[in-house]
Amino acid sequence: MYPAPFRYHRPAELADAISLLAELGEGAKPLAGGQSLIPILKLRMDEPSDLVDIGRLPGMASIDDTGTGARIGALATHARIAASPLAQRVPIVADCAAGIADVQVRNRGTIGGSVSSADPSCDWPALLHTLDAEVVCRGPHGERVVAIRDFIRDAYTTALTPAELVTGIRFALPPPRSGGAYIGFKKAAPAYPAAAVGIQLRLDDDGACTDVRLVLSAAGPRPVISAEAETLLRGRRLTQANLDAAADAIIAAADPPADARGSAPFKKTMLRTLLHKAAGIAVGRAEGRPNHGAHEYV
Numbered sequence: 286m287y288p289a290p291f292r293y294h295r296p297a298e299l300a301d302a303i304s305l306l307a308e309l310g311e312g313a314k315p316l317a318g319g320q321s322l323i324p325i326l327k328l329r330m331d332e333p334s335d336l337v338d339i340g341r342l343p344g345m346a347s348i349d350d351t352g353t354g355a356r357i358g359a360l361a362t363h364a365r366i367a368a369s370p371l372a373q374r375v376p377i378v379a380d381c382a383a384g385i386a387d388v389q390v391r392n393r394g395t396i397g398g399s400v401s402s403a404d405p406s407c408d409w410p411a412l413l414h415t416l417d418a419e420v421v422c423r424g425p426h427g428e429r430v431v432a433i434r435d436f437i438r439d440a441y442t443t444a445l446t447p448a449e450l451v452t453g454i455r456f457a458l459p460p461p462r463s464g465g466a467y468i469g470f471k472k473a474a475p476a477y478p479a480a481a482v483g484i485q486l487r488l489d490d491d492g493a494c495t496d497v498r499l500v501l502s503a504a505g506p507r508p509v510i511s512a513e514a515e516t517l518l519r520g521r522r523l524t525q526a527n528l529d530a531a532a533d534a535i536i537a538a539a540d541p542p543a544d545a546r547g548s549a550p551f552k553k554t555m556l557r558t559l560l561h562k563a564a565g566i567a568v569g570r571a572e573g574r575p576n577h578g579a580h581e582y583v
Contacts, residue, residue, distance in 0.1 A: 359397025377465030424449030464570030
């Protein structure tokens with residue numbers, strides 16, 4: 286099927302793009318890498334009157350490491366992020382970026398587009414929860430910063446206001462003795478994961494977990510988090526029993542849909558397995574052991 290007719294615009298500057306979106310109204314959609322939007326247009330699940338191409342806006346694809354924090358421009362592609370020094374410094378970022386779909390999608394898809402789509406199966410929104418990331422937005426009324434946990438409101442629903450765009454993602458770099466892993470299960474490389482788990486933690490000198498963030502993806506309308514699960518791990522070693530208790534708590538909050546990728550019980554079983562595997566990788570990284578290559582989806 287072909288998309289419905291639309292008018293195409295390619296502004297030269299961010300301010301021009303925002304002005305165009307405000308002027309054109311609800312019928313206008315921004316277009317970046319197009320990996321989420323174009324399939325929707327081809328299936329006619331949406332029929333916008335105008336497309337505003339922001340894919341070539343200057344200054345929005347940088348990946349910056351300040352030494353204590355990181356900022357990723359909204360137009361940075363998954364492939365560029367995966368190959369960046371930042372991904373080497375924060376391996377969980379490489380896990381996510383290098384594991385998305387296939388090479389073609391990674392070369393075109395952008396982190397800003399992924400976060401803005403709020404697709405329950407997208408990897409970036411869940412991954413960014415593990416880093417307590419913030420989303421930088423700009424619209425007709427200026428710039429604002431929204432915590433990722435407040436940005437994703439529901440399936441395909443974000444905190445973006447009319448004519449507002451995501452311009453970047455920022456987060457603090459993990460402190461020493463930190464490690465993380467993001468790992469998922471998918472039937473084929475280009476497919477969305479049937480289930481995925483992210484964990485970012487810090488260990489003390491005795492190997493106990495001093496802080497942790499845990500999230501499930503493709504397990505509900507938005508990334509699944511559980512304060513109870515994190516509390517069950519904080520201050521303790523990540524033993525089989527402690528991980529089982531945390532898995533019970535967070536999976537109880539999950540509501541994975543039954544679809545072609547598997548039944549809900551199958552996905553919950555897979556989430557438990559992935560949680561244990563991701564935790565093992567994260568601990569190894571925090572202890573300075575060799576990278577286990579978590580971005581290789583199982």
